[in-house]
Amino acid sequence: MNTRIGCRRSLLLASFLAFMSVSSIAAAEPKEPSSEEPGWKAGVATAKITPEQPMWMAGYAGRDKPSEGKIHDLNAKALAIEDAQGTRLVMVTLDLIGVPREMRDWLEKQVGERYRLPPEGLLVNASHTHCGPVVRANTSYMPEERAQQCEKYLEEMREKLVEVVGQALDNLAPASLSYVHARAGFAMNRRTPTETGFRNHPNPDGPVDHDVPVLRVKSAGDELKALLFGYACHSTTLGFYNFCGDYSGFAKRYLEEAHPGVAALFLAGCGGDQNPYPRSKLELCEQHGRALANGVEAALQTYPRPLHGPLRMALEDIVLEFAEPPGREQLEKEAQSKNKFERRHAEILLKELKEAGKIRTTYPVPVQVVRFGEGLILVALPGEAVVDYSLRLKSELAGPAVWVAGYSNDVFGYLPSRRVLEEGGYEGGGAMRYTTLPGPFAPSVEKLVVDKVHELVKKTQTTKSTASSQ
Numbered sequence: 001m002n003t004r005i006g007c008r009r010s011l012l013l014a015s016f017l018a019f020m021s022v023s024s025i026a027a028a029e030p031k032e033p034s035s036e037e038p039g040w041k042a043g044v045a046t047a048k049i050t051p052e053q054p055m056w057m058a059g060y061a062g063r064d065k066p067s068e069g070k071i072h073d074l075n076a077k078a079l080a081i082e083d084a085q086g087t088r089l090v091m092v093t094l095d096l097i098g099v100p101r102e103m104r105d106w107l108e109k110q111v112g113e114r115y116r117l118p119p120e121g122l123l124v125n126a127s128h129t130h131c132g133p134v135v136r137a138n139t140s141y142m143p144e145e146r147a148q149q150c151e152k153y154l155e156e157m158r159e160k161l162v163e164v165v166g167q168a169l170d171n172l173a174p175a176s177l178s179y180v181h182a183r184a185g186f187a188m189n190r191r192t193p194t195e196t197g198f199r200n201h202p203n204p205d206g207p208v209d210h211d212v213p214v215l216r217v218k219s220a221g222d223e224l225k226a227l228l229f230g231y232a233c234h235s236t237t238l239g240f241y242n243f244c245g246d247y248s249g250f251a252k253r254y255l256e257e258a259h260p261g262v263a264a265l266f267l268a269g270c271g272g273d274q275n276p277y278p279r280s281k282l283e284l285c286e287q288h289g290r291a292l293a294n295g296v297e298a299a300l301q302t303y304p305r306p307l308h309g310p311l312r313m314a315l316e317d318i319v320l321e322f323a324e325p326p327g328r329e330q331l332e333k334e335a336q337s338k339n340k341f342e343r344r345h346a347e348i349l350l351k352e353l354k355e356a357g358k359i360r361t362t363y364p365v366p367v368q369v370v371r372f373g374e375g376l377i378l379v380a381l382p383g384e385a386v387v388d389y390s391l392r393l394k395s396e397l398a399g400p401a402v403w404v405a406g407y408s409n410d411v412f413g414y415l416p417s418r419r420v421l422e423e424g425g426y427e428g429g430g431a432m433r434y435t436t437l438p439g440p441f442a443p444s445v446e447k448l449v450v451d452k453v454h455e456l457v458k459k460t461q462t463t464k465s466t467a468s469s470q
Contacts, residue, residue: 075252214231
């Protein structure tokens with residue numbers, strides 16, 4: 001009996017000593033900060049950018065009159081983030097067709113002077129709604145008084161953007177960041193092959209990206225503060241004459257109604273060749289908005305990936321190359337076209353040929369990478385990037401979570417992949433007639449973009465990740 005008691009006491013003593021030994025080792029090892037510990041700061045701000053008067057609307061060539069009302073307001077929203085070292089990033093999201101490069105450059109200069117925000121610390125993204133005002137430079141197709149109205153709107157909106165960036169920075173407060181994602185299924189590839197080329201028609205067999213990435217921002221008190229979410233799909237459910245944020249506008253509304261006091265921001269993905277289906281009715285737009293909001297809500301129920309610093313960013317231009325431009329004879333022929341957009345595009349290039357002696361052969365575009373420690377890489381591409389970019393980059397950069405946005409910093413027109421370029425069609429070069437650029441791009445376009453992304457990803461690696469990769 002005494003022997004049994006002695007054995008039990010020995011076992012208990014050994015267990016206790018083993019526990020103390022493990023506890024001592026754990027205490028001696030550096031503790032990784034939890035997502036709730038201070039380090040991040042975040043702030044949000046919102047500004048209404050709905051035109052006060054009827055304006056010419058963007059997105060569809062067939063429009064021949066100004067807007068007639070609104071379904072809901074268009075907004076500019078800013079999410080400011082600061083890491084423990086004081087590095088700051090402000091992401092500005094717009095319910096607009098695009099981001100003119102001149103506007104991005106002007107805003108970059110202003111926030112740099114007023115708030116000391118570096119160029120790489122500013123990311124501007126447009127939802128690409130086709131129910132917003134015209135903001136691009138080429139307004140020659142509309143009445144002169146409407147073109148002047150567009151210029152005035154842009155001037156007023158630019159000041160609002162400076163203010164919303166400043167307000168978001170003023171609102172910086174301790175926060176925690178985490179990444180989650182889910183899915184939504186209403187986007188479908190819209191490039192269908194036919195005997196005469198690719199037609200804008202739903203293609204259930206085409207490539208898609210149904211991912212719904214979400215950056216979740218919580219306060220120091222663990223209260224939800226902001227939701228930044230994305231999706232790769234054109235905002236073309238609607239085509240009427242009322243201002244509306246399309247499906248992403250409804251998704252933001254539904255999320256903010258479900259989470260009072262929370263700011264919802266939409267970061268458009270690589271949806272250049274994706275459409276929402278079915279479409280053309282307001283109730284369908286509301287359904288797609290609900291589907292996207294449900295995708296965000298589903299993401300919030302998954303296990304989050306806490307994000308830690310540092311915040312590292314890079315922004316650089318790449319010079320895209322155009323294919324051989326059309327000659328004078330061809331342009332003069334196109335200048336007689338019955339299609340007003342083809343005619344005016346030819347006239348623009350003929351004027352460029354006359355004044356400069358040649359048509360430009362290159363165009364610089366910005367590429368941006370933001371790294372949240374080793375947890376998340378956010379890639380912001382210019383133009384209406386097609387889905388191939390998102391699918392390829394998420395595959396090649398696999399390791400941390402990868403989020404690829406399009407429609408960022410300069411929305412000049414379509415950014416085709418090599419596949420889409422070789423297939424041709426609207427996204428492959430046909431849509432250039434609605435811009436001031438010659439087009440189409442040269443076959444080097446995808447390689448130039450992807451190579452620059454990889455270069456910036458390496459540049460933003462932390463010391464720890466750089467050492468481990470050698």
